[in-house]
Amino acid sequence: MSNIRLQVLQAVPSIDPIVADYAVGYIQHVSNSTEDSVLAQQVDINQEMNYIKDLLVDAGGVEDKVSGLSTTLNQQLTKQLKDNVAKLEITGDTSKRLLDVNLLRQNNSKRDINSSLALLSASNDIEHTGRQMESRVDKKKLEKQERKIAKKVAKRNNKFVQYEASKLLNEKQTDDYDSFFLEINPLDFGSSAGKSKDIKIDNFDLYIGDGQRILSEASLTLAYGRRYGLVGQNGIGKSTLLRALSRRELNIPKHISILHVEQEIRGDDTPALQSVLDADVWRKNLLGEESKITERINEIEKLRVEFDEESNEVRKLDNEREDLEKHLQDINDKLYEMESEKAESRAASILYGLGFTKESQHQETKSFSGGWRMRLSLARALFCKPDLLLLDEPSNMLDVPSITYLAKYLQSYEATVLVVSHDRAFLNEVATDIIHQHSERLDYYRGSNFDSFYSTREERIKNQRREYENQMAYRNHLQQFIDKFRYNAAKSSEAQSRIKKLEKLPILEPPEDDRAVTFKFPDPDNLSPPILQMQDVTFGYSPDKILLRNCELDVQMDSRIAFCGGNGTGKTTLLKLLMEQLSPLEGFINRNGRLRIGYFAQHHVDAMDLSLSAVSWMSQTFPGKSDEEYRRHLGSFGISGTLGLQKMQLLSGGQKSRVAFAALCLAQPHILILDEPSNHLDTQGLDALADALINFKGGVLMVSHDVSIIDKVCREIWVAEDSKVYRFPGDIHAYKKHILAAADAAGVVKKH
Template sequence: MSNVGLQVRQAVPNIDPVVADYAVGYIQHVSQSTEDIVLSQQLDIKSELHYIEQLLVDAGGSNDKVDVLVNKIIEELTDKLNKNLAKLEITGDTSKRLLDINLLNQNNNKRDINSSLALLNASTNIEHAGRSMESRVDKKKLEKQERKIAKKVAKRNNQFVKYERSKLLNDQKEEDYDSFFLEINPLDFGSSAGKSKDIKIENFDLYVGEGQRILSEATLTLSYGRRYGLVGQNGIGKSTLLRALSRRELDIPKHITILHVEQEIRGDDTPAIQSVLDADVWRKSLIQEEAKINERIKEIENLRKEFEEESQEVKKLDNERDDLENHLLSISEKLFDMESDKAESKAAAILYGLGFTKKSQTLPTKSFSGGWRMRLSLARALFCQPDLLLLDEPSNMLDVPSITYLANYLQTYESTVLVVSHDRAFLNEVATDIIHQHSERLDYYRGANFDSFYNTREERIKNQRREYENQMAVRQHLQAFIDKFRYNAGKAAEAQSRIKKLEKLPVLEPPEDDKIIKFKFPDPDMISPPILQLSSIEFGYNTDDILLKDVDFDVQMDSRIAIVGGNGTGKTTLLKLILNQLEPLKGQVNRNGRLRVGYFAQHHVDSMDLTLSAVSWMSNTFPGKSDEEYRRHLGSFGITGPLGLQKMELLSGGQKSRVAFAALSLSQPHILILDEPSNHLDTQGLDALADALINFKGGVLMVSHDVSIIDKVCNEIWVTENQSVTKFSGDINAYKKHILAEADDKGVVRKH
């Protein structure tokens, strides 16, 4: 079959190259199938090649020439198949036992065959007439051509549209976790030693939704072992980029493993620690296969007793056993390399660091709330330790102790990390480099944490502005001379020289200025103390399970209080007691009768009608103003232009938060009670929120995991732990050091 490509082109001289490649790939696949122990026994060569005969005739080939070619190929392949089947009768099955043969025999449908081919590393990219065959099309060239087509379409229509891509470039399917994991990260028994795990993807475009381009001719460069912070404004497309990477929609080498913490795991009866162990599908699959092989080897030993020692049947069984034992050795080596024997202790340590007690690690996943299931998803990713770990706002699901643990863990993470986060303190501790996504491009700040990125970017913008202004001055000077002397015979040569000089000047774009956003909470009317007091409070959802006791706590008009502590220690419960949403078992909550409280709930989206626009929702919730007034008010919180008029379900998480803060300010509160206010806000939003809280004339009480905003705004730190609420003597940074010291004493902090 060495010259099959030449034979096809000779039989059909005018054949389209793509069709020719497809036909050759199909014939080669049938040829390979004759060598396969399982597929060869059910292969009908005439039936398979009849399809190719019709394809070549339809492509312009004459019936006679195509018939001669196909008959010749059928004759060659039939001879090859017969020889292989004869060899099988003599030697027995010496094939790899990687495939579950029984499953293949029981299920002869398209999906099972495709799955089997996938395990054999066969490509099944092109679908035609019910068959999936190997593609020989150069995907990089195809992708490049399709980008050109997309740009031509966009230019012709004067707009950016999403061009319908080839199936070769868009074959991702939604499947269960194990299948998806193995599809994205195929198990390879070959060594990846010596293969670079650096990632460089050049000149790619990326779209979100129908037609919105978020990256244009961008280049993504990730050096192995570096930790990248991906930053940018809300709605710029950072999560879309992570999702494209996680599904290999961008060209990442197959030997690089990828894992993305994107959504909470499904709750079922699986214990938490087992769900973490099961996340490593490689380990899980290898252990299952190891058990199946050992079971089959026992069956072979029993079957041998039924035949004579020198019989053909015994030879076949011995050949199969030898193959199985060789593969069993490969599995054992793979499990040893991944330190399978240490898996449980590693999983338990990660869970403990993320807030799971020894008892809670044994509870079924369905018993945990959504936030805790997100922690499980994070624990599963850390446990797998992929070559490329993708994290999308990981701090949103964690409390301060868990964030401190995660940051410490990632500082010694040996693989590549790409994290989307707006938590400055977290990025300062974790990131070795910053990638700034804006204006459909990616800018790199190497060797930079967030603070150094921010300062460098400011300096870069100043230099760009200076260069732009200098060039504009030169342009104006040249243009003025040209306009003055263009038609002056004595100065015509000089004018022409300046025209050429003007044309050679590089075209510079004015540097982007981030839109300045300022949140503002109106100054409240003054009320006399006491404002809000909790005296000797005791609370539990039943008398046998007390969550808080002996709590004495008060909030004044000048208070700036942060409540911190592990999840489940009573932070949100304390807020609900203050808001009269819960009644204490003992003690009193005293509130000034004129007190107005503005409450920002962690899950504020639940109270919004997302089918409405921000303007309509605010009009319904706080009636009395014109649409124009609502739009101006939303604009001051960064919801500008059409954002205020489109359905809120189309807004990003940070944009929804801005709408919630805009609504909060209309309630004219004396005290702001904020439950995780920093979630989803970008850097601009966080700066605007911090400034607004500092300038607010009323009291502020917040539960937050964001160390930066706590450090900026709050002068009191209260800790919920051991059924109590106590004031911490230092600031938030001292509290973090206290947490790490405690974790180190318990042996939880990760060391290499």
Template sequence: MASIGSQVRKVSTSIDPIVTDYAVGYFNHLSKKTFDSVQSKQLNLPEEVSFVGDLLVNAGADKSQIDELAENILQQLTLQLNENQAKLEITGDTSKRLLDINVLQSHNNKANINASLDRLGVNGDIEHTGRKMETRVDLKKLAKAEQKIAKKVAKRNNKFVKYEASKLIDEQKNDDYDSFFLKINPLDFGAGAGKSKDIKIDTFDLYVGDGQRILSDTNLSLSYGRRYGLVGQNGIGKSTLLRALSRRELNVPKHISILHVEQELRGDETLALQSVLDADVWRKQLLSEETKINSRLKEIENLRTEFDEDSLEIKKLDNESQDLDNHLMQIAEKLADMESDKAEARAASILYGLGFSTEAQQKPTNSFSGGWRMRLSLARALFCQPDLLLLDEPSNMLDVPSIAYLSEYLKTYPATLLVVSHDRAFLNEVATDIIYQHNERLDYYRGQDFDTFYKTKEERRKNAQKEYENQMAYRKHLQEFIDKYRYNAAKSQEAQSRIKKLEKLPVLEPPEEDKSVTFHFPECEKLSPPIIQLQDVSFGYDEKNLLLKDVNLDVQMDSRIALVGANGCGKTTLLKVMMEQLRPLQGYVSRNGRLRIGYFTQHHVDSMDLTTSAVDWMSKTFPGKNDEEYRRHLGAFGITGSLGLQKMQLLSGGQKSRVAFAALCLNNPHILILDEPSNHLDTTGLDALIDALKNFSGGVLMVSHDISVINSVCNEIWVSEEGTVKKFGGSIYDYRDHIISLANDAGVVKKH
């Protein structure tokens, strides 16, 4: 049979020779142990062989070959061990030496013991095993090999993070909220005391379920107490990164608590205020545990009367009581740290700021619509105050007053915030740093709000483009000289010098070009006024509960109007009255007879047949043109090339919105009425929309929560509140400041 060393080397040709040498030395060491009468009795061969096998596999060896090798070596060593033990039964153990105990007792430290052993003729160190086993393994090489293996294993653990592969996803579907929260954020007393809450994850890849890589060889660094805005084009993988963090797919330290707002709350009979209080599972668990401990302490006090003071039972009860008192103190400290006594007031304040009246807070969660339940999810997250709060487009579910409140609240958030948003004004208010996700990497813009980031990014791109062009020109200059004089005897030395210069130049990639998107709303003919005019309009589904009362306003061909106000105050109802989809109970709606309106609402996106292409859907829904005309029209809204021909379910949310914009323009509208047009559009799409609305020859009336879009497009602000609509004398930023001032006066926005 071949020697153990040759067997190991035969299957380890593809891995680091240092690791191979270590494995050979280890197996030779095991082989010696099988002949040692003392150590063979303590030998666990299967475990020892398995350890080396795993080491070789982690270093890159083929697992099937290593399994076969391990089986052969185990058989060989087991045979040696059995033969040695059979021999011991006949000859006895001759390895033990009789030591003079008096000599050993006169020395009480390790150095003196070894000196005494030398006098007795024994060479070795008895510190661990009683005898010294020589090894042929180079200790320096061993340390180096172990470091290499540790790095490879660590890299492998982080390298291939496949979000959909996580067991926690299925567990979240099956678990209730409390169970999943505690699985992600286990309650452990003192676990995070004194530990840093910064997050640093080195060198990882991130994939989505179909094998598409969204991040490659990337580092994620989040400093505790900073507020990060995560930006990038639609479909780049920002939401996937947040989900991977929220489920600890990435290696976030266990003592850092995480909460992610991504799904609306499941409605039930729980009151809105109580659902927010219940969101802090730690507080809920601690209060429950506190109640149980107090109950048990009362039981112990009653049991004491049944036994004598000196009895064993009393001592047991005293010990239990002391343990419970200690744990009760820990719970009290934990509850005091999280200010449990102020929890209800804080929860009510958060709900009020997000638009829930005092009466609404006492309603069951199943009485709210999906949008309001999303607000409840946001309120629950803000109430919990996790160490890492993850928000995905939080402003999409909010109106302008609620966004103003949220911005003020988050500006003083005491822990780490990572928010995905395309709302520039919101990011300018909240973010202390910007992370730009693109080209499978993350770029950090530290200490910058969105506007500063946008300027810096463009400067970086221009500088990179200039450097690239300069190098390409220099390369061309060198190459021309080389080509001209390479075979010229007089100039050959200079040509060789330039060849070396060319080889040493760093290879630069051309800078990434931002994908440009353009929108174009078609020209429309002028109409004479009145275009749309409302006179003393009142509306309600019954006369006793009017949603709108005595509304007077008009829309002209050059209007740029923003309609703002809290959700539920009648903004969408007003739009439907203007378009004569609803008939007022009182007053008049006057419209030009030739008026054509383009109406955009998120409902239009939801009602698309996503199993067909944009071209096919438009030809069925708005017939009258050929496919080439539909493709050309879609191209005016950034749906170019094959995008118009593939199934719309493969398009991003922003791309579907562009299809909806294209559809509403097929009748060449005079007035555009837009209900939340900025939802799902990324920065590029928003820029294109703003430019198109500025250049549109007709009128614009929009309901929007995006302050930066309103500020760029609109010159009139209408406020819907208390059942009526009035013009606001100022800009959208003046209105925002007015809302914050009212909230501060009411004590809604408070420091953490």
């Protein structure tokens, strides 16, 4: 059976696509039924083709053409049924034998149809025309129709309502990674050669759970092999779009595989390396099936010697072996295509690049912290090499060496990448195109990294503002003439002419202006040096495991220092030593007696009472000011209006960070110590933070993965590695080159 869809479309050119899909699926199901040992005995070709004939005539088909199609299909299926029944009489049904390798030995035992079905774990769910059939409902299309109906109901009632959808859509979703992966990415043994992997979705709307629309009549175009940076303000719906794509809630062809790095993996006893290997569910299942088939073929060889060479039993075994060997060849071809033999070395290389040592790659996943499990999720995605890789703020979980490795890896990634990020340097290195999500639409900046997008967008907004202002001036000029001479008999015709001109003018929307955000850290009073010094400091959480050894550091009021290095090298520990939250095993930390330090912790949210508003929390934590003073202070960090009075649990991650920055300023610190200050901040917030740190009159020490903010703010790069802390002789870009050179020497960064 081939070209069923073409035959249906030729018989009924005007058929609705959904009806055509149903008809083709039904015919294909009947065709498949002829190959099943149980269903082949029950299938009635004449009855099925009469049903299809009536369906196509009702769908607008001409009866003569539909009858011709029905006759042709009837003949093809009847012949196919006879051939398959003849083979089944000799061979029996081998399609499910791998589920029980002892089935052949038991073939002479008597059992009824129901017990045979139970043995083979067969299941059916919809009864039709007196026999059991599998459900062929296309749930994606059903969801689409349900959304349309819900939208119509909401429009009719002029409000958002909860529409009761089909029960088929309310089936329990599995949390099992393998099942979800195979559901989203079904393995196809057919050749995908010639099938385009470009994605084009036109005129779609996208809503979040409460019915709020985030995209309206939008179009998404992703060319295969391009790397897209998805940018926009916090809360605009970027992550929601990625999630809709990852679950195929938007119409993406089935032959395009998708993987989304969204959350950390669950820890268990699986070693990290094996966890990455298992992430490629296709490879994992194919290897398992290969093992079962090989085992069964070996068993067949042993069974053959028990029967005469000309016996039916040997013929059955030979037929089964022929089928198994053909399937085994398909599996081997698929494994060769995905370069299965190189899998372990490639997985180890990816893990090493993301900061996992050779020793830690063999540790159980449950032994890693949440941040490291997020890295494992990223490693699993890179290892799978999906056609569409979706990354949501990947740099938030990585240090500078790992981000450098990831950017280098993605530059040679052969498929499509869609990444949400506010890290300018990362997007400049990775993105070939930028998609700007705003105002319920998507704007494309093709051939742009972040910097070129930003400048192009600024120019575009200037042109839009100029055009808008010119039109408004022209409208005002026409309106003044109309108002003055509308009822003047001598000028009435000219007034009417201008009215018509005014009506024909296109209505321009005023260009949107991103609201300017500014941070301001208060100027501290002067201190005489020394301000903050580390002298020959050695620290370890136990004497036999030294993390930092013989560290020397001098912080002044004009210092701008960035600490870099891999995770676990002691950067945050060093900050805690300076804050006197930890005590050194050896050496001294000298602080000016009047020194005040403002500390921004990476997990600052843990110190906040999110059930309070920002104003209430600050008044409790830093008492002594009026609510109006707290609101004014919060406003200088972008928390203005009612935001300061809302419960902080309702604020976005970036807004909570702004509250934390506002709070650390209340003590008027001389030195700012910042641990990953750029996390969660959008582009505007990052710009505001960089400007504020540049203008701050005190000293700054920061641990950050954001190359852009380090480059703007910091004049010194200090590196933590191999239990040492030393000043790097160069800027952050030189440090990145140093990292890549070391990775090249280790054979980690290479073209994949």
